[in-house]
Amino acid sequence: MSSALIKCLNLAKTVGNATVKTLLAAPKQPWQTCSAAALQTPHVQMPMQMHTSAVRRDLMEFFDEKKNWSENEVKVGRAWRTEELRIKSNKELHQLWFVLLKERNMLLTMEHECNDKMEIFPSPERIDKVKISMENLETVVRERNKAYHLLETGETGERPQKAVKNAFGLQVSYKACEHALPSFMNLKWIKSRNIGFGGRAVNRFLLKYREKLYNAKRKAKNRSRNEVMMILRRNPNFDLDVLRRQFPDVNVDKLRNEDKIRGHYVPKVGV
């Protein structure tokens, strides 16, 4: 993500160059030309020596760099991985989030314009890479959040969820949220939840629904049983261990005495 990196460089200029170095280091690949010199300079010399371009703080941030406008392909690095993000500080992650956010806005803008003008959007995988990076970053932040909450309160601090039955009697997970009123006097909430209906129609539906599920299960079982039998009929010396491993829900030893397994040939007796 060369342009993201350059922007990250610009952003972090204000914050301190030590972070720039660490942010730059991870998603770099050998062919990536992005400020390799800046990476090799010693840490102490950084503040004075490092050259960065002027910070772009206007609406042009929503567009790609001018040299990429008429390109058919834009070469970029890979997405940030979770293990790379885990070693960053919270501050660095926070900075990187905004770099990624701006990059995503830029890419979405360019994609929209390209679609509008019936042009090909160069390297659309950039959007996926930014998306993956953002997901990974969020995972890492969530991990830290969880660890902190567990340490401090003994709970995960995640949004509480519980399994409830909906209007059709099917199990769904209900995500709890805070309310100003307690649950027993919050009539609006009780009505809006729309759970726990146990009428005759629901029972009838559930009966048929379960039958459907059961039939699917039964047919799958029969299918694999028949398959094993056909295999054994065609190949009488088939390795039973392989079959046992391949079809764990079929009792192969019991099937060996079945009539269907016997082929249309005279069995070799006493050989």
Place this chain on the structure above:
Amino acid sequence: MSTRWYPIYQRGNPQLRVFLPNFWMKLIRPTEEQPPNVVTFSVSMEMTKYDVRSYLEKIYKLPVVDVRTRIAMGETKRDQTYGYITKKDDVKLAYVTLPREESFVFPDFFSEKAEKQAKEEKSLDESKAGFRRFLDRNKKRPGTPGWFSI
């Protein structure tokens, strides 16, 4: 300012903070003619006027005077063959007014693309023609290397 889950806000509580906003904004070409200091954005559906304003002011450091939003309905289309109806998603548009002295012209990205493509095609055609000449010349003496004749 994000689609995440927040604890309920009650008066006197500390203000809710957004640490990792996940809203997106696209700067789009305006369909109608606008004053030079008005910019059109396509934004996340959950965003409010205040969200758009603080997003631009805090993240992009832009001076924002006014924000107006509307939800543009997606196009409905009837299929010519089978008659079923399809509808595109609704989009939220934000019209952001910048200070009077600012002016923004939406850039033209593809003006140089045609020239560049023509140049590339020309060089490709030239090399193709050169190869064809080589083949014609070597029609009666197959297997001769390229350096053999002048």
